Amino acid sequence: MVGTQAASAPALHRTRAIQHADHPFASCRALLFQSAPESEVEETPILCETCLGPNPYVRMAKQPRGMACKVCSRPFTVFRWNPGVGMRFKKTEICTTCAKIKNVCQTCILDLQYGLPVQVRDTALNLKQSMPNADANRHHYIQAMESQLEGATSLIDSSAGPSSRAGQELLKKMARRDPGYKRNRPHLCSFYAKGNCTRGDECPYRHELPVDNELSKQNLQDRFHGTNDPVARKMLGAHAKEQGLAPPEDKSVVSTRTGCLPLVRDDAPKCLFADGSIFEHHARTLQMSLFLSALSPTTTEDEIRTFFINSVPQLQPHHIKSITLVAASKCAFVNFKTRQAAEWAAERCAIKVELGGKEVRVGWGRSRPGKKGGSGAGAASTSSAPAAAAEAETAGSLGVPS
Structure with a gap:
């Protein structure tokens, strides 16, 4: 697990969970934030080498219960930092419990051991982990997982069956050896794509035209659950082609x-x-x-x-x-x-x-x-x-x- 080298800076100004008591959803939001477990007030995040950046002395800002997890919707401690010069600020997107369940980075949602998408890892190791969609069932599932995670770093090793040796060899072959810091570059400038950006060289975003392909249609939910991930499909398709199982060009093949x-x-x-x-x-x-x-x-x-x-x-x-x-x-x-x-x-x-x-x-x-x-x-x-x-x-x- 990566993230022990991150040194936390003075915490951000802590804002109230509910700023307007008369807001129509104030009671629901207050109940959601009150239900956050104390274990989610973490001292260090769970990050991969790429998201952490090349600087071993990176400074982080910590905000307890600063945002709702994008998977389980529970509030968690948010960390924000700059990986390096010329890179964009990054922050944690999911809580530590969800990260431990899937053994993934809290920011990029990629496997911590191999640096691969969850769908690739689960397919290779023949893992099937599904999280309920209903809020009540999902919270019950998270609580049950927390009890299993006491004293453990993840549930992946215990879930892998004895026949996953071939899958582990495949993951070692496909693993990303070196950190890809190119992933930390600033986002594309939407005004530049429209021809309306007036900042010029001072613009903090990249002045490049977006590429409309399958890889541009990614979302965090699909990546976490390992379903319909375009990056994973591309990697598995490339491996299938090497093994002689590339999909035929004839679309009638079923x-x-x-x-x-x-x-x-x-x-x-x-x-x-x-x-x-x-x-x-x-x-x-x-x-x-x-x-x-x-x-x-x-x-x-x-x-x-x-x-x-x-x-x-x-x-x-x-x-x-x-x-x-x-x-x-x-x-x-x-x-x-x-x-x-x-x-x-x-x-x-x-x-x-x-x-x-x-x-x-x-x-x-x-x-x-x-x-x-x-x-x-x-x-x-x-x-x-x-x-x-x-x-x-x-x-x-x-x-x-x-």
Whole structure:
């Protein structure tokens, strides 16, 4: 945990929580501030090296109960400081309890150990921590977490399961080694973007035009809870691309497939299914499915479904359209209802996947080829009636890893 080197300066002028007693929300706000625990009057913040800055003798201003936490809405001790020359003033955004629950910095909301977004860390370690949305339930949840945090620095180490070793190795590989002080630069000048800034070189904000892309649409709530974080999606997508699980350019792809089939070739061998039908491996149009291979002989459909639901925080049971398990070939096809759900699953599968104590290979699924001059869409003309029914149920889901 970083932050012990921060020396607190004389406290800011302490303002009253309620300045106008006749304010319509005065009683509610007073009740909120009175409910703040004494433990939130902290002496030092929980910060990462980047937010703290390069100066080991940084001076901080402390304001007890100066602001409501942007996650749990409880008042907490706010720290404000300047990381260095040419950098903007920074302050803590969430309380120490919320920071300890997720083991993140109070300012940038990034993991303290690896410097990565919460969504990346939770995906790699297969962690699922959800905070209630209702105020009453959220306060009860925070109080319960505080009792668990007594004498501990975070809950992440205790939440990680024994199968998270591969995830930890991945996090070490993706970890940000050096502090990125570029993140502490001043914000963009909105008047400069409009062409109305009259300060010139004296303007404390950066005179650069904003870039409208996915990374510009970030918010603190999504980063803390590890959902819909564009930075995390970009990092997980880059890793998935390295592992051969990059989302196909064809937007019709909605399935991910797991198995141990060879690479696609014109003379590739044929795969014998349980019903005796034959499936040829050819280059095909991608579908919204994942192909799983090298499965254990004892693996069941319920185990595959449970793995995806428990491993992918965003994935819900209704996102999985169907699962086709081919026991004879030790492979399975997982079909999703939406392209987004398939990409979520692929990002998780880019990390080591184990089912039944055996490592499984995962690849994007491909559709079956259509026959020239015929109405059939099967892979072989010798398919039986039961096979055709099974194929119709999993329309377009059978394939090979790309």
